[in-house]
Amino acid sequence: MERELSLELIRVTELAALASAPWMGRGDKNAADGAATEAMRRMFDTVSIQGTVVIGEGEMDEAPMLYIGEQVGSMNGPEVDVAVDPLEGTELVTKGLNNALAVLAVAPKGQLLHAPDMYMEKLAVGPALAGKLSLDDPIHTTVEKAALALGKPVSDLTVMLLDRERHEQMITELRRMGVRIKFLSNGDVAGAMAPAFPETGIDLYVGSGGAPEGVLAAAALKCLGGELQGRLLPENEEQYERCLSMGLTDPRKLLHVDDMVGTSDVMFAATGVTPGEFLGGVRYFPDQRAETHSMVMRAQTRTVRYIRTLHYLPNKPLLRDK
Secondary structure, three states: OOOOHHHHHHHHHHHHHHHHHHHOOOOOHHHHHHHHHHHHHHHHOOOOOEEEEEEOOOOOOOOOOOOOOOEEOOOOOOEEEEEEEEEEOHHHHHOOOOOOEEEEEEEEOOOOOOOOOOEEEEEEEOHHHOOOOOOOOOHHHHHHHHHHHHOOOHHHOEEEEEOOHHHHHHHHHHHHHOOEEEEEOOOHHHHHHHHHOHHHOOOEEEEEEEHHHHHHHHHHHHHHOOEEEEEEOOOOHHHHHHHHHOOOOOOOOOEOHHHHHOOOOOEEEEEEOOOOOOOOOOEEEOOOEEEEEEEEEEOOOOEEEEEEEEEEHHHOHHHOOO
């Protein structure tokens, strides 16, 4: 993939963020997600790729656009797999909460895992802990190993996870050990990325969340030098068979980053919709301008670019209704 592609990808996430941000706090998650999806799809037509959506808004009969298998891009340029979440954290936007993102990842064709829409058990860490922990260990062992590797007491560790009833037992154990816990209401991709940014103060991300979001987070962490380990959690025979139909011969296999995003290059782009741990949200100004904060990363070079953009909204025809 050409490095010039990175700026084209940022334009895609920027437009999705700008389209969904007006719905902040309005309580209509379908409208917010629909606006982001339509804007992202429109902008993809301008990007010089021959892309196939492998993680998107659902199957063809479930989503009008950015569905799994859809062809995106100008059809000039490299053949690539595309993973998207036009609005990662719909509930966050509708309630005006932090950490909503527009995100996407692109890798050479055949590299991205076709992750089914089900839960995935996850363990995400930054560069300091990459290769030093295992999802196969119980949580108390993971915490002890992390504290030892980081050279600090267990009580100084901060663990992030989604605030869900299914995590009750893990939360009880973490509290028993004296670990600091930071809860997320939503925003699985941002949560898994957080340990790779020292300014967040997060050491580990644990628990279960969406499998598609796991692949997107794995792409980001590969670019950042971190690590994500995952294991699919099919809840019934139908979900198990769906894994098999998508080419996963062992649905309960422990997955590493290379299993999810391949061994070659991958690019990841994100734009903040609401303010978050490492990106600002969309801000509006009186003169019909809006500001976005974005990041774009590439695994091959481990380059991370932060981009602050001022947009003059009347000159954004792709934001207008068609």
